[in-house]
Amino acid sequence: MVKTEVKTEMFEDIKPDKQPCVVSSDVVSDRKFKRTLLCVSKPSYLLGLLGPRNSRSEYLKRLPKILRELIRNRNWRDASSVLSVLMQGTMRDGSPAMNRLKYESHIQILSHLQSCKNNADEIGKIYDTWIGKIGKQHKEEKLLVWFEQICHFIEHGMDSVAESAVISMMQNRDLAMLPRTNLFIGLTFYRLWCRKFVAELQPEDVDCSESISNVSEPRSDIMVECSVKEESVYSVESEVSVKHESESSVMNYKRTSHISISDLAEGMDVKVKLESPQHYTNPPRLYVTSEENEDSFQNGVSFDPALIQILGDMDPWLLPLIPPEDPDCYRKIVNDSYFKEAVRYLRLTMQSPRHVSLAALHPLVQLLLIGGHVDEAMKVVEQMCNKVHDIKPFRIKAAMAEKFHPKSTMLAKCYEDVLKIDPTCVTTLKKLYGMFLEDGYSRESIVEMIALHVEASFPEPEIWKEFASCLLLFFENLDEDRMSICFDGSGEESNQQNFSVRYNPTPKMFTDTSWTLRAKWWLNRHFSSEILETEIKKFEKLEAEEENGGLEMMRLMSYKAACASHIYGPEFSYVTIVYGLLENKCYNIELLNSLQTHRRNFNCLHIL
Known part of the structure; x- marks a missing residue:
């Protein structure tokens, strides 16, 4: 033990002392400068x-x-x-x-x-x-x-x-x-x-x-x-927040020259036109194969003044480009290499997946219409309608049917398809109502289409007025036999037959379960006491601000009450309150008489 301690002391004596490392100020400043x-x-x-x-x-x-x-x-x-x-x-x-x-x-x-x-x-x-x-x-x-x-x-x-x-x-x-x-x-x-x-x-x-x-x-x-x-x-x-116009809004589109892809893809609503459009009596033949399509453009397109006139009257959202009426200028445009290449590659795109081909549909239809290939354009649109459940091809199909097949049953079917996808579209609904007024559309169908719109939105007064008039006209001209005869069931002929006659007050189409659910839902959505109270307060506020200021609100309530009288009966609370309000105001006799006419109609649905 003593030897070990002595050896350790010897090593401690040999170990050098630690001295601090001193860095000059020049080195420090140089590091700061480099940093x-x-x-x-x-x-x-x-x-x-x-x-x-x-x-x-x-x-x-x-x-x-x-x-x-x-x-x-x-x-x-x-x-x-x-x-x-x-x-x-x-x-x-x-x-x-x-x-x-x-x-x-x-x-x-x-x-x-x-x-x-x-x-x-x-x-x-x-x-x-x-x-x-x-x-x-x-x-x-x-x-x-x-x-x-x-x-x-x-x-x-x-x-x-x-x-x-x-x-x-x-x-x-x-x-x-x-x-x-x-x-x-x-x-x-x-x-x-x-x-x-x-x-x-x-x-x-x-x-x-x-x-x-x-x-x-x-x-x-x-x-x-x-x-x-x-x-x-x-x-x-x-x-980036971009404001898009709703496709269901009614806008009076003017013919503009904006030909951007975004403008062509959006803005599918048009101004309501109830008059019959011009009919194109000689559409070109249907092009079946892509080879025939290529040959038709390579060989040139014949100038058709009737087609040019119809294309010039097309809705701007569908065809913002107006073909020239000069035959030479028209041929120069259609025979251009850019035009042919665009048609060629957009046709190839239609063979792509649906989300890609849908983007090419609108510009391709425009080029085909300008090139005179009306039937091919309609065929491409129909194929796209069968492929995707999107509003755009159905709107394009309806707009083309307006111009080229205005008197066919296909036009009404196109409008119905649009409303089934977008029931909030007021424009399409008004077009169907115009066909109904011209006896080109059935009563049952127009009532069903208006009901779809009422389900999906809060309609304007004019829609409620049309709905009430359709219900009234529906009962006044009811074709189906609502009388049923029940025999005694003996099955043998006798001199004295025992049978009873029953009168069903509800038309057959309203006995469906969907109408029962609609009526129950509309009680809270359109005809609840809270909604009526809000409408009355808004009416009183508008009336106090200016003379006849609440007329539009009063029209809304009276037309809604007319519909409610057919659905829930003339003694329904919404109907009686609005009728009493009209009697007290006495400044619009027309609305009062209209609601009174609907209340006197004994044929109500009674589906609840």
Whole structure:
């Protein structure tokens, strides 16, 4: 033990003393200077200086949200700084969502910070960089961005560059087998054709310069509809709120020259026209095979003045392009290479899956109608109606039937199909009611269609008035025999027969379970005491503000009460209260007499 202690003491004597490492002030200042230079030259260097809790990856996850918030608030300069940091920090991130966020933001920031400068070429180069960053495994995203670049070129009048880009797309083997490739190629040629002949295809009272500026939008509804990308935290477009008009609204559309794809795909309602449209008596023959279709366009199309006149009277949402009445100009337009290529590739798109072929339906129908292929256009629409349950092909079919088959039973069937998909469409319902007034539509069918509309919406007073008149007319001209004879059941003939006669007050169509459910639901939806109280308060408020200010509200309540008297009986609470209100006001005798007529009708449904 003693020897060991002595040996340990010897080693302790040999061990040198620790001296602190002294760093000169020059070295420290040099490090700070280098760090400052790195922070200025490489913004992503700052992310590497963070502590363990606030790691680089956590901050990179926050930056996309910050960037989207800045763009939504239109804070373009701060967004540019954040985008610069995000670009440096995600150089190796090749995901489609992150690329879309970065390059869409770059395009928006550049467009707003340099709004007075023509940035078309510079934005085109951004698209080139964006396409180069997309990996080979993301073919759909690459195709979509490529089409967005083409739309950008067309929008800024760079038609030759757009044509070169679409030719490159056609020659790309990786994208050739994608279902949307034919769609985007066909739409590109379609829009190039529209721009080339925009002066010949527009009315004289429309400014062509305005139409050219509205030919396309880089992010059209067609591209959004066909996009395969999912909305995520990286998407800039998901934050942009776009106001769309409801397809069921009634709008008095004027003929405009906007021929953008988004305008062609949306806005399916038209002004109500109850008069009979002109009938096209000599439609061309039906083209069965694609080979015959190709030959028909290659050999040229004959000029038909009757068809041109009908197409000029088409609803603007279906055909905003008016074919010229000059035969030479018409042949020049139809025999153009852009026109033929657009028809060719859009026809090929119809063989694609339904969500892709649906996007090509509207422009293809327009081109076929202008080219004189009416029967083929109708056949394409019918095939699409059988393939998808979407409102667009049914509206197109109804609009075409109005012009080419106005007196056929197919027109009523088209209107019914539209209402079954979109029962809130007032325009289609009024067209059916016009057919009913012309004895071209049955009473049972019009009552059923109005009931569908009442189920899906809160109708305007005119619809309630038509509903009440249909119910009244239905009972006054009831054809079915509602008397039943019940024998005694003996089955033997005798001099004295025992039988009883029963009178069924409810028509057969109203004994269905669906009408019972409707009547119960409408008690709360349209005829409850709370709703009546709200309507009366609104009526009194409007009446106090101006003379006869509550007339429209009174019309609504009186027509609803007329319908309720047929459905629930003349002593129903909604009916009696509204009738008493009309008697007290005494300023509209017409409404009072109308409601009194409906109350005196003894034939009510009594389905509850």
